[in-house]
Amino acid sequence: MPRSATGDKALHYACRFLPASDVSGDYYDFFEKRAGHFGFVVADVSGKGVPAAMLMANLQALFPSYAYRDEAGPEPVLRAVNAQFHESTSPESFATAFYADLDEASRELSYINCGHPPALLRKASGEIQLLESGAVVLGAFSSWQAETTTVQMDAGDRLLVYSDGVVEAQSSTGEEFGDERLLKLFEDTVHLAPQEALPEMEAAIQKHSGVSLFEDCTLFMASLR
Secondary structure, eight states, rough: OEEEEOOSSEEEEEEEEEOSSSSEEEEEEEEEEEEEEEEEEEEEESHHHHOOOHHHHHHHHHHHHHHOSSSHHHHHHHHHHHHHHHHOOOTTOOEEEEEEETTTTEEEEEEESSSSOEEEETTTTSSSEEEEOOOBBBOOOOOOOOOOOOEEETTOOEEEEOOOOHHBBOOOOOOBBHHHHHHHHHHHTSOOOOHHHHHHHHHHHHHHHTTTSSEEEEEEEEEEE
């Protein structure tokens, strides 16, 4: 399902979702917590099929409940989500997640990566920063804590957050799409707005994979002007 936002705000974002089947274990959401302050999440639950979809629905209910209460960055949100997710699911259930807050005025991006693939932050200069995992997955343990990392996201910078199904998408010969292809695609579409870049990326993934996907694929892109 496509999702995007443009207009007069400095932040532009878009999201594309490519399901591998009728039910999905990927989750994404975007929260405008207050004027000029935004939160967003991309998550991937363990398992496949209906069990994974049920776990995803659980996360889908939890994140909005806590995200809009937050005034202190990602850590309190994720700690609360982890506690409820752990309590309401089986011991083997967990989710990777990348959750971030962006303050449009200060242009500070505060994030925690919970076992998720590294997000890509492309600076206007062309430098690529990997926003890597620094926290355990959600739901695996009753006690969860992590430190928030803050980076500057200036005009002309863009962020790409994705689920592992993107780089693990396989061709008919079993070749994965891979990190290098994704990074090149990210660079090749840098001249496009997020809502224009993501359909190009989606088409490239589908061309590589053919008719079917083995894993759900989620792409979230944000840019500042």
